[in-house]
Amino acid sequence: MKIAFYKNPLFILGILIIATVFISSIYINKNYTPKPPSYWVYNHSGLVIGTNPQKPSSRHLLGTNHFGADVVTLLLLGAKFTLTAMFIIGLLRVFLSLFLGFLLSTIFKPLKKLVYPVVDSLHFAPAALIIYTITAPFLIVYSWAFDNHIKTFFIYFSLTLVALPSISLFISDEIDHLRKEEFIQSAKLLGGGIFHQIRNHYWPHLKPKLIILVTQHFIQIMLLFAHLGLLGLFLSGTQVGAVSTTTTLGSVSHQSHENGFTFSGNDWGGMLAEAKNDFMLYPWLIWGPCLSFTIVILSLTGILESFKSNFKFRRKRHRKRSELGKPAVISENDFIPEIKTGT
Amino acid sequence: MYKWMTKILHFLLTILGIFMISNLPYLFIENFKPVQMILTMIYSGELNNGSFLYSDVGFKPWNYFHHMYMTFLDLFHLTGQTYFVLGHQERVFPTFFNDYLYSMIIFCGALLLGVIFSGILSLIIILLPLRLKNFIKIFFKLMQSVPDIFLILVIQGLVILFIQTTGWKVFKVYGGYNDPIYALPMLCLALLPTIFITFFLLGLLEDQENELYVELAKTKGIRKSMIYIKHIYRNVLGSLFIHFKSIFWFTLSSLLMIEVIFGINGFLFFIYRYAPETPKLMTFALLMIFIPFFILFTLIQAFLEKKGMLSHENSLL
Numbered sequence: 001m002k003i004a005f006y007k008n009p010l011f012i013l014g015i016l017i018i019a020t021v022f023i024s025s026i027y028i029n030k031n032y033t034p035k036p037p038s039y040w041v042y043n044h045s046g047l048v049i050g051t052n053p054q055k056p057s058s059r060h061l062l063g064t065n066h067f068g069a070d071v072v073t074l075l076l077l078g079a080k081f082t083l084t085a086m087f088i089i090g091l092l093r094v095f096l097s098l099f100l101g102f103l104l105s106t107i108f109k110p111l112k113k114l115v116y117p118v119v120d121s122l123h124f125a126p127a128a129l130i131i132y133t134i135t136a137p138f139l140i141v142y143s144w145a146f147d148n149h150i151k152t153f154f155i156y157f158s159l160t161l162v163a164l165p166s167i168s169l170f171i172s173d174e175i176d177h178l179r180k181e182e183f184i185q186s187a188k189l190l191g192g193g194i195f196h197q198i199r200n201h202y203w204p205h206l207k208p209k210l211i212i213l214v215t216q217h218f219i220q221i222m223l224l225f226a227h228l229g230l231l232g233l234f235l236s237g238t239q240v241g242a243v244s245t246t247t248t249l250g251s252v253s254h255q256s257h258e259n260g261f262t263f264s265g266n267d268w269g270g271m272l273a274e275a276k277n278d279f280m281l282y283p284w285l286i287w288g289p290c291l292s293f294t295i296v297i298l299s300l301t302g303i304l305e306s307f308k309s310n311f312k313f314r315r316k317r318h319r320k321r322s323e324l325g326k327p328a329v330i331s332e333n334d335f336i337p338e339i340k341t342g343t
Numbered sequence: 344m345y346k347w348m349t350k351i352l353h354f355l356l357t358i359l360g361i362f363m364i365s366n367l368p369y370l371f372i373e374n375f376k377p378v379q380m381i382l383t384m385i386y387s388g389e390l391n392n393g394s395f396l397y398s399d400v401g402f403k404p405w406n407y408f409h410h411m412y413m414t415f416l417d418l419f420h421l422t423g424q425t426y427f428v429l430g431h432q433e434r435v436f437p438t439f440f441n442d443y444l445y446s447m448i449i450f451c452g453a454l455l456l457g458v459i460f461s462g463i464l465s466l467i468i469i470l471l472p473l474r475l476k477n478f479i480k481i482f483f484k485l486m487q488s489v490p491d492i493f494l495i496l497v498i499q500g501l502v503i504l505f506i507q508t509t510g511w512k513v514f515k516v517y518g519g520y521n522d523p524i525y526a527l528p529m530l531c532l533a534l535l536p537t538i539f540i541t542f543f544l545l546g547l548l549e550d551q552e553n554e555l556y557v558e559l560a561k562t563k564g565i566r567k568s569m570i571y572i573k574h575i576y577r578n579v580l581g582s583l584f585i586h587f588k589s590i591f592w593f594t595l596s597s598l599l600m601i602e603v604i605f606g607i608n609g610f611l612f613f614i615y616r617y618a619p620e621t622p623k624l625m626t627f628a629l630l631m632i633f634i635p636f637f638i639l640f641t642l643i644q645a646f647l648e649k650k651g652m653l654s655h656e657n658s659l660l
Contacts, residue, residue: 117353121360123588124633126596129614129625134367136619138400142378145398154371154400223490227596230492230603231615276603286496294493301488 004310011306014299018083021296025079032077037067053282062288065274071288078236078266079292082225085156085235085267090217092160093167094210100164101171105179112172119165127162128227134158139233155235159224163217170213171206178205208311215304219297226293229272236267268292354637361633362411365625369410371400379427379620386430414623421627427620435624439613443631445523446609450598452529454591457536464537465544466571483542491535491597495604498531517606528601536594543586547579554578581652584643591636 005011041050052068054060062071104112122130135158138146178184178201187201228234268289275285369375378398384390417424425432468479486494506512514527548571551557560570595611602609610628618624647653 114356117356118360118363120353121357121364121629121633123592124357124361124595124636125364125625125629126592126599126611128596129599129611129618130364130367132615133365133618133622133625137368137372137375141619142382142398145378145381146400147397150400219488226490226492227600230600279604283500290490290493290496294490297490298485298488 005306008306008309010302014302014306017299018296021076021079021292022083025076025083028073028076029080032073035068037069039066039068041068053278053285056284056287062291063282063284065285066278071271071285074266074271075268075288075292078268078271081236081267082222082269083296086218086221086225089156089159089221090214092156093163093217094214096160097164097167097171098210100168101175104168104172105175112169115165115169119169122162122166126227128224128231131158131162131224131228132231132233134161135233155233159221163220167213167217171210174206174209175202178202208307212304212307212311215300215307219300219304222293222297222300225267225269226272226290229269229289230276232273232276234267234269234273236270350641357633357637358630361629362414362626365622365629366407366411366414368619368622370403370407372398373401373403373406374398382427382620383430410622414626417623418626418630424623424627425621426617426624428617435627439610439624439627442608442610442613443628445607446598446602446611449525449529449532449601449607449609450594452525453532453598454536454594456529456533457540457590457594460533460537461540461544462576464541465548466568468541468545469548469571470568480542480545483538483545486538487542491593492600492604494534495531495597495601498534499527499604502527524605524607528605528607531605532594532597532601535597536590539590539593540583544579544583547582548575551575551578577652581647584647584653588640595632 039052040048041052041054043049052064053066054064054068056063060070060072062075064070065074104115108115135154138154139151143151184197184201187197192201225234271289272286272293275282275289278285372378381390422434422436424435426435468476471479502514514530515522515524517524552575556574557570560574561567565573598609599611599615601607602612603615610631614624614628618628644653
C-alpha cells in the first residue's frame with residue numbers, strides 16, 4: 001500500500017492526541033490557580049461530606065489527590081514536563097549516538113568487535129534498575145548531600161547514557177552496511193569528498209532509519225518514566241530518604257512531605273510514585289498516570305507504525321528480486337532488529 | 344575450537360561490561376564512606392540532619408577503576424560480604440541467594456509458560472479463517488504496544504475484583520514473609536512473553552507458508568495442521584531463538600515491575616532496596632543472571648547449529 005506517512009490514519013490520530021495533550025497542557029499551565037489544600041470535602045452548604053483523596057466520580061473523573069486537586073487537571077498540568085523531557089532525552093540519545101556511531105565506524109573500527117560483547121552486558125539487566133542504581137545515591141539515599149542542579153542534571157544524564165552504547169552500535173552498523181553499497185563505492189571512486197558523501201549519500205539512507213529510531217526511543221523513554229516512577233524516581237523532584245529536607249526544585253506547586261516526597265511539577269512519573277506509595281489505601285490513584293502513559297505510548301506506536309509502513313514501501317522498490325522471479329517477502333520484523341527492548 | 348575461543352572471549356568481555364555498569368556510581372562520587380557514616384548516625388538518632396555535609400560530584404575515572412578492582416576481589420570471598428541496611432551491616436548471602444531462587448522460579452516458569460502457550464496459541468490462530476486471523480493479529484499488535492505495568496495492574500485488579508465478587512480464592516493475591524506466592528505473578532509475567540512470541544511466530548509462520556517445501560507437502564496431501572507441527576515449526580525455531588534474547592530482556596524488566604507491584608521479596612526487589620548503598624550487590628546480581636543464562640543460550644545455540652536450524656549469518660552471541 002502506497003500511503004505517505006502523513007496520510008496514514010494512525011499517524012494523524014497519534015499526532016492529534018499528542019498535540020492536543022501538549023497544547024492543552026500549556027494552556028492549563030498558564031491559567032491554573034491552585035485551590036487551597038484541604039483534607040475535607042465540603043458540600044455546597046459547607047458541611048463535611050468526605051475526605052480526600054476522593055474516588056472517581058462524575059465530577060472528578062479519576063478522583064482527587066490528597067489535597068483535593070482533580071487528578072485529570074494535575075495530569076494535564078504535568079503532561080508538558082513529561083513530554084518535553086521525553087523529546088529532549090530522545091533527541092539527545094540519537095544525536096549523541098550518531099556522533100559516537102560515526103566514530104565507531106571510522107576511528108575506532110578495530111575496537112568495534114570488542115565493543116559488541118561489552119555492550120551485550122546491558123541486555124542482562126533491566127534498564128530501569130541500572131538507571132536507579134546510578135541515580136539513587138544522588139536523588140534518594142544521600143539526597144541531602146548533593147546540590148539540586150546536580151540532581152536534575154543526573155537524572156537526564158543517566159536516562160541518556162544508558163541507551164547510548166546500543167544505539168551507537170546500531171548506527172555504526174548501518175554506516176558500515178551502507179559503506180559496502182555500490183553507490184558509495186562509486187562516489188568514492190569519482191572523487192567525492194567525505195562531507196559530500198555524508199550529505200548526499202549516507203544521510204538520505206540514514207534519515208528514515210533515524211526517524212524510526214527516535215520514535216522508538218520516545219516510546220522506550222515513556223516506558224522508562226513509568227517504570228522509574230514505580231521505583232520512586234522521577235524528573236520533577238526527589239523522594240526524601242532518611243531525613244526530611246526542605247529542598248525543592250523550582251517553583252513548588254504542591255508538596256507532600258508526609259509521603260516522603262518533594263515535588264516541583266506534576267510530572268507523570270512523580271504522580272505514579274506517589275500513587276504507588278498509597279497503593280494499598282487508595283488503589284484508584286494509580287490509574288490516572290498509568291492510563292495517560294498508556295495513551296501516549298499507544299499514539300506514539302501509531303506514529304511509529306505509519307513511519308514503518310512508509311519506509312517499507314520505499315525500500316521495496318530498491319530490493320533485489322529473488323531467484324524465482326517474484327519479490328522476496330520481507331517481514332515487518334526484518335528491518336528493525338529489536339522487537340521490543342527491555343526498559 | 345576457534346569458535347569456542349571467541350565464545351569465551353565474549354563471556355569475559357561481557358563480564359567486564361557488567362563490572363563497568365554496576366560500578367558507575369563510583370565514577371561520579373568519590374567518598375561514599377563519610378556520607379554512609381552520617382546516614383548510620385541519622386538512623387541511630389545521634390544526628391537528625393545531614394545538611395552541613397556537601398559532597399561534590401565530578402568525573403573520577405581512577406576511583407572507578409579502583410572500585411572495579413575492589414569488587415573483583417570481593418568475588419573471592421562471597422560468604423563474608425555484607426550490605427548496608429538501616430544503619431548497620433548484614434550478611435548478603437543466604438538471604439540473597441534464597442531471593443534469587445524464588446525470583447528465578449517465577450521468571451523461568453513464566454518464560455517456559457510463555458513459550459508453551461504461544462506455541463499452542465499460534466497454531467490455533469494460524470488455522471483460523473483469514474478474516475478472524477487478521478482481526479486477532481491487530482488485537483495482538485495492540486496488546487504488544489500497551490505498557491507492561493498497565494497489563495499487570497489490569498490483571499491484578501481483575502483478579503481482586505473476581506475474588507471480591509465471587510468470594511472464591513483462585514489465587515493468593517499477596518504473600519507473607521514465610522509463604523511466598525507463585526501462581527499469580529508467574530501467570531502475570533507469562534502473559535507478556537506469550538503476546539510477543541505469538542505475534543512474532545505468526546509473522547514467521549506466514550513467511551514460511553510460501554516456501555517450496557510447504558507446497559510440496561501440500562501436494563502430497565498432508566493435513567495443514569500436520570505440516571505446521573512437523574515441518575514449519577522446526578524451521579521457525581532458529582529465528583525465534585535469535586529474537587529470544589530481547590524477549591528475555593523485557594521479561595526481566597517486567598519481573599522487576601511485578602516484584603514492585605505485588606510487593607514480592609524477590610531478588611530484583613532486593614537490589615532495588617539495597618544496591619544504592621552497596622553498589623557491589625548490583626555486580627553480584629548481574630553476574631548471577633548473566634552466567635547461567637549465557638551458558639544456557641550457548642548450549643541451545645550449539646544444539647540448533649548442530650541440527651542445522653540456525654543459519655550462520657544470523658548467529659546470536
